[in-house]
Amino acid sequence: MKRAPLFDLENHAEFVQRHIGPTPKQQQEMAQTIGYESMDALIDDTVPDSIRRTMDLPSAQTEQAVIARLREIASKNVVNRSFIGTGYHNTYTPQVIQRNVLENPGWYTAYTxxxxxxxxxxxxxxxxxxxxxxxxxxxxxxxxxxxxxxxxxxxxxxxxxxxxxxxxxxxxxxxxxxxxxxxxxxxxxxxxxxxxxxxxxxxxxxxxxxxxxxxxxxxxxxxxxxxxxxxxxxxxxxxxxxxxxxxxxxxxxxxxxxxxxxxxxxxxxxxxxxxxxxxxxxxxxxxxxxxxxxxxxxxxxxxxxxxxxxxxxxxxxxxxxxxxxxxxxxxxxxxxxxxxxxxxxxxxMYHGPQGLRRIAERTHTLTNVLASALTDAGLAPDNSSWFDTLTISVGTRQAEIIARALELGMNLRILGDDKLSVALDETTSIADVRDLVAAFTGSDAADAAALETSCAHSGIPDASARDVDYLQHPLFNEYHSETEMLRYMRRLESKDIALNRAMIPLGSCTMKLNATTEMLAVTWPEFGALHPFAPVDQTQGYRELLAELDTMLLECTGYDAISMQPNAGSQGEYAGLLAIRRYHESRGDHQRNVCLIPSSAHGTNPASAALAGMKVVIVECDNLGNVDMADLTAKAERHTDDLAAIMVTYPSTHGVFEESIVELCEIIHSHGGQVYVDGANLNALVGLAAPGKFGADVSHLNLHKTFCIPHGGGGPGMGPIGVGKHLQPFLPTNPVAPVPGLPETNDVVSATPYGSASILPISWAYIALMGGEGLTQATKVAILSANYIAYRLQDHFPILYTGTSGRVAHECIIDMRPIKEASGITEEDVAKRLIDYGFHAPTMSFPVAGTLMVEPTESESLAELDRFCDALITIREEIRAVEDGRLSSDSNPLANAPHTVNEVTASDWPHAYTREQAAYPVTSLRMDKYWPPVNRVDNVYGDRNLFCACPAIDSWREETEEA
The missing domain is CATH 3.40.640.10 (Type I PLP-dependent aspartate aminotransferase-like (Major domain))
Structure with a gap:
């Protein structure tokens, strides 16, 4: 009898269960708690049949295989010494900053x-x-x-x-x-x-x-x-x-x-x-x-x-x-x-004003040395003044100079057919200057000592010299030792809540795991040290990664082409609408400038439409939070001659899978418009449905949401757009480094051809680690977790919108308005009270005023989901205590939240509730307690008395001592 293998030699899905919080057994239990036999039964009852599809991506790879493949890709990039400039320069990232900020989840996983x-x-x-x-x-x-x-x-x-x-x-x-x-x-x-x-x-x-x-x-x-x-x-x-x-x-x-x-x-x-x-x-x-x-x-x-x-x-x-x-x-x-x-x-701060001055003076001095040496060789710079950049007319010698520079491992900026430009930076050495002289002249330069003494004059006119009249605040003068810098950054980090501390349940923001393996390649020099305008043959690794990521994202979304240029979701919206605009113009429909936008849309949607030169017309939503199809039909007919597009978020901003999305697309197309599906909620679609397959023409993809690029405390973001084949010719390009296959006259929405390229390996790694089945499973668990939270909270808080099955998509909205009416407690009070429990608040008052929108994502464990639900249920009991008079309406833990350690330990305690209730409303907080550094911030005061510079250092010292 053939024996079954002890384990599956081909199963590489181990990472999937590292990314997804609930175990398979817990997923089953959660589904049954809600009332379904399985998670798949919940999905079948939640996601409309009309949009369902399967996805064909390779199977999951191991973390070791992904790292090895990224190393292979990175090795195909050539990291030359860059003297191209144009706003981009080599720099030294101080290791204390690289390790403790750029590579530290306490900084990079925090939200805006x-x-x-x-x-x-x-x-x-x-x-x-x-x-x-x-x-x-x-x-x-x-x-x-x-x-x-x-x-x-x-x-x-x-x-x-x-x-x-x-x-x-x-x-x-x-x-x-x-x-x-x-x-x-x-x-x-x-x-x-x-x-x-x-x-x-x-x-x-x-x-x-x-x-x-x-x-x-x-x-x-x-x-x-x-x-x-x-x-x-x-x-x-x-x-x-x-x-x-x-x-x-x-x-x-x-x-x-x-x-x-x-x-x-x-x-x-x-x-x-x-x-x-x-x-x-x-x-x-x-x-x-x-x-x-x-x-x-x-x-x-x-x-x-x-x-x-x-x-x-x-x-x-x-x-x-x-x-x-x-x-x-x-x-x-x-x-x-x-x-x-x-x-x-x-x-x-680390360098301070004098340190920065030394870096600038050294860079400038080396530029002076280079200018002097080139002048002595008969190649005087065209610009008679400079800081770090020289432009030299070289005539017919341009090609041979470029060839010599490349042989020496240097990239120069090419200007027309007869000029070259050289930009120096803090990493430039006197040996680099010697190599530059050799590249330009074709002969060895003088030795370093001779070069340094040959400098004729400064490139900065005396009248343009500046004193060190900047960065005099003590913050720029007290942290030059690594010890002090390290401790200062640690103090700041400890004041905040990031994903390495607790769940961040923000609706529409998808705060999921940013796995360490996904982040590794960002700081590799093969990805980090390349100039955006480096020669094409030096960036083959990047181009291979871009091509593979394109293929992955196209399969995830069902589109035909991708542009990686937009470096934020808002820029993706703008780029997508510009592509629609150019498409209409190419057909002679210059009058098509109306953009229909549902009243529930993200605020960036109408702002982007206005930037793209479109007129915004609002479409109403019905009582269930869906697009009002009668109003949509009427407005599409009214604007049949000038309709450019509709911008719609799917699942809806209200967290619901609208049954009418296919019909919506058909209506817009029948009136000559294009359908823009906002990709903010794509985490509820990947593997189950694809905008490019159910009727959409373009979407931006928030890689910093669905595809694991971290939010970075408010950025970076990345918002590439996927488009149908008919819009591909209108994607953005770049005047310095044109995007292959596109007209060089196309629009330009960001300064570089591929936006924030160095963070793209994160999304590539995420997809490779998860594989097609893992990505689909992640989507299902995201929907399961949102419905689990909605189920656990429904007897305590009204859940505002659900689909026809009574279920939500990947997020749920808690309606605080009736509770406020009964108790006076607002959604802001609940948001601030959650801080006392160690949680970042859900999205507040969006898309509906007086609500809290919760999105758990697939990465949060069942224990963390329950901890969050338990916190909200306990808070609801505190609200009931206010409602029935057990807690004062004007002195209660919610109205005064959050509570600082200074307040709780002060000799004076003026509140009607206990210190214990303020600080330790649930027992688990005694094991691990986050203490907010400040009480509730006065927003009105801050706007009426706008002050946006660093206050006197004494105030910072006082706060540090008190903390």
Missing amino acids: PYQPEISQGRLEALLTYQQMVMDLTGMELANASMLDEGTAAAEAMTLLQRVNKKNRSNTFLIADNCHPQTIAVIQTRAEALGIDVQIGDPAALLADTEAFGLLVQYPGTDGAVTDIAPMIEQAHSRNTLVTIATDLLALTLLPAPGALGADVVVGNSQRFGVPMGFGGPHAAFFATRDAYKRSTPGRIIGVSVDRAGNQALRMAMQTREQHIRREKATSNICTAQALLAIMAAFYA
Whole structure:
């Protein structure tokens, strides 16, 4: 008799059960608790038959096999010494920052700081980033980072148009010394908004053209350092406002643009310790005048006070701006680059003003040496002034110089047919300079000592020299030893709740496991050290990974083509709508500009539609939370001649699988429109249904949700778009490194061709580790877990929306409105009380005011799901105590939540309930207790008294001592 094997030699699904929280036995028990024989029976009763499909992906691989394959892919990238510049530079990431921030789940798994009480650590780091940018740019206000320099410049253009009341021209000027990718991003944004862009010499443009704004690069893309003060004065004399795109390291030596009169200053903080990563993620910066604070895009971290009157930080003004102002929002940006901004801020703290100055001076000195050596060889730079970049006319010798440079392992920037540009950085050595001279001249350069003594002059004019008048706050001067830096970062980390501490049950945000194996490759130099415009033959590993990830995502979504360029979900929305716009234009349907959007949609949807030049028409939802099909039909018919698209989230923003989604797609198509399915809730579809198969034409894919790229405390995100074959010709490209197979005249939505490329190995690894069956299982468990929570809570809280089967999709909405009516307790009170139990709150008041939206994901164990449900049930009992008078309506644990250790241990206890009830409402907290560093933050105070710079250091010291 043949013996059965003791184990399956081909079963590589071990990782699947490391990613999925509940065990198979627990999944069965959870399904039976809800009332089903099995999880599959629940899925059959929840997901409409009309959209069901199977997915054909390879089986799961082991973690060891995935790492080996990634090593093989990475080995195909060639890491040359990069001198390409254009806003991207080699840099040294201090190891204390790399290991304890970039590679630390306490930092990278945290969510956007919408709940400030459990975000004080990263808010402090982001406030420091703002202070750094304000100091170096000389501006009065800075936000907490942007997606990239090109996007920041485009946002500056629209801000200047909003705030320039003296010049209502529709023209924007761009100096021809700006980086080409920045120009292209602005041109795409301007065309959709009907703004006329003119490019040329700024002085000539200003003399002849009425314009609301001007963009100038300082130093220029060719490296030239010019006195921009006269140009700014000329612009202001014609009521033209000025944006300066600049380099933070250069500003340690050059006059601050703000001191010279700039209205907005933008740029990229990448060279402050963040790897190039083939294009990202990097934190761009945006600084402006205080007078423009109400129009500033993105997030601003501000100083407020908590319930006890102590200093506390929060996101000011724009906390959920898109959800409030929708198509009238200042921008569609929802995520930022928080993790990278934090790294840049810590880099500035670690080096301090003198350390940064030394890095800049050394870089500049080596550039002076190179300029002198090239001049002696008859190759004097075209730019007579510089910080770190030289442009040299080489005539017919261009090809041979490039060949010699490549042979020496160096990449130069190619400009036209007869010029080359060289950008130096903090990693450049005198040996590199010798090699550069050899590449340009074809002969060995002088030895290092001779080169260093041959420098003729500085490339920075004396009139442009800057004193060390920046970064004087003690935060930038007290943490230069690794011991102190390490302890400071640890203190900040301990203030926050991230996924390494507890479940983060945010609806519509999909906070799942970001496995260590998935994260490994991000910091490998073969992925991290490549310039986004490196030669194609040096990036074969990346291109292989991109091709494989394309194939994986196309199978997951049912589409025909993918663009990896959008570096946030909001940018994916924008890119998808632009593709729809171009498709209609290609057919002569220029009048199609109406975008239908359900009233329940994410606020970024109408904001993105407005940015894409579309007119938003709202479609109502019915009492069950579904799109009102009668209203949809009526509005589609009314706009049959000018309908461009509908944007719909599926499953719906209300957490329901709508039965009518196929009919909805058919109605829109019958009236000539395209269907955009927002990919925010794709975690409920993968393996079960695919937008590209049930009628959608385009979706953005939140890789930082469904496909495991971590949220990074507020960013990075990644929002590639999947499209049908008919939209593929209209995907975005790049002017410097065109995307193969696309017209070079296509739109450009991000500064680099593949967005934040260095984090794409995370999603590749996740899919490879899970395999097709594992991904499908994950989707099923996500739906099971949401329904389990809804079932456990339904006798205590109203569950707002369910499908026809009475079930929810991957998230459920708790309706607090009737409870508030009966008790006075609000959804905010419950959210803050959950902090006392050690939980991040669910999504608050979205998509319906007065509610809490819960999404558990598949990664949370049954024990954690039960702990969360037990916390909410206990909180409901506290609410009942308020309702029947056992707890005071104005002095109860919910109204005063969260409670700090200082409050609980103070000699004075003014509350009507006990300290024990405040701090230890359930016994398990005595084993592991999270203490919030502040009491409830006063949002109104923070907006009325906006202060977004680092307060005096004494206040920080006092808080640290008290904690």
